Amino acid sequence: MEPIALADRFGRVATxxxxxxxxxxxxxxxYCMPAEGLDWLPGQEILTDDEVVRLVGIGIRLLGIREVRFTGGEPLIRRGLVDIVQRTRAxxxxxELSVTTNALGLQRMAGTLADAGLDRVNVSLDTIRRDTFHTITRRDRLDDVLAGLAAARDAGLTPVKINAVLLRGVNDEQAPELLEWAIGHGYALRFIEQMPLDAQHDWSRAEMVTAEEIFDRLATRFTLTPASEPRGxxxxxxxxxxxxxxxxxVIASVTRPFCGDCDRVRLTADGQVRNCLFAREESDLRTAMRAGADDEDLARRWVVAMLGKRAGHGIDDPTFLQPDRPMSAIGG
Incomplete structure (x- = not known):
């Protein structure tokens, strides 16, 4: 089978x-899940390591995928992560292989992941203040995150990127402090507008800290100039x-959507293709795979799934409905 592009009806190609x-x-x-957690997916519904590697391999060999990001939930708690990375690299x-993580286990795993073929990491970190970290995450684990970041840098998983969400009245005034700290440690910081992907469905456009507000807060200490290289x-x-x-x-998914240039596609932990982070429909590859479908059939199903991708996420549309799955179940 000749490789087929994962193209949608609007000319975008997912790589x-x-x-x-x-x-x-x-x-x-x-901003992601309640204190008591969620009803996790049953174990038998989760793709096995072999199934993950097979589907990722189909994406790479038959569908033109050039970058793979392993996400969660928290991917470092997946026992087979290192093996999955190593087999994907082969x-x-x-x-390009990367992982998005909260970095709790990164101090222990950074070197092993680098040896397995991982290129870099994205770490979610919204504050460097211990009390604020506890308020947001409901855990006292800031030291573990900082140690994980340093371990990733030392292992060569660079550039080490940090993703930060600002919450009004919680950490929004800390934006300059976080940026100064990140620059001092050689990390690449990205502020992300909070998106309607929480399990509680409590997201409010009025409460979201917008990109313009982020710029205003950073301007109190820094001078920002648009970078010269094209964004693509x-x-x-x-x-x-x-x-x-x-x-x-600054990732302004809500106020400055970049849907027209989107080149991403998602595969959930239970084997569903999502052609958009905010999609309300999914395409099931797991059932077909477990029923005996060959690689070419699975590739064709994946291609069809991409044809249903909409022009944009529609957050500003009055009829917008938040996805049923929260971010932790979709994968970032």
Missing amino acids: DLRVSLTDRCNLRCS IDPAV SAPAELFTVDGGPATVG
Whole structure:
């Protein structure tokens, strides 16, 4: 079978695959899930390591995937993560492999993941203040995250990127402090507008800290200049800080949507293709795979799934409905 592009009806081609390895997490961030956690997916519904590698391999060999990001939940709690990374690397040494993590287990695993072929990590960290970290995550684990970040840097999993969400009245005034700290440690910081993907469905457009507000807060301490390099399909708008070389990114998924340049597709931990982070429909590859479908059939099903991708996420549409699955079950 000749490779087929994962194209949609609007001319976009997906080359960036986000693969959720678990819906479970060892933090309880207030903007993601309730303190008591969620009803996790039954074990028999989760893709096995072999099934993950097979589907990722189909994406790479038959569908033009050039970047794979392993996500969750928290992917570091997936026992087979290192093996999955190593086997994915063997499929194509040129494909970029990364992990999005809360970094709790990264100090222990960074070197092993680098040896397995991982290229870099994205770490979720919203504050460097211990009390605020506890307020947001409901856990006292800031030291573990900081140690994990340092271990990733030392292992060569660079650039080490940090994703931060600002919450009104909680950590929004800490934006300059977080950026100064990130620059001092050589990390690439990205602020992300809070998106309607929480399990509680408490998201409010009025309460969300917007990109413009993020710029205003950073401007109290820094001078930001739009970066010269083209953004392309990258979700972050990049800015040089005080003339460079340091940069900061702002991902304004809500107020400055970049749907027209989207090149991402998602595979959930239970084997469903999601052609958009905010999609309300999914395409089941797991059932077909377990029923004996061959690689070419699964590839064709994946291609059909992409044809249903909408022009945009529609958050600003009055008829917008939040996805039934929360972010922890979709994969970032």
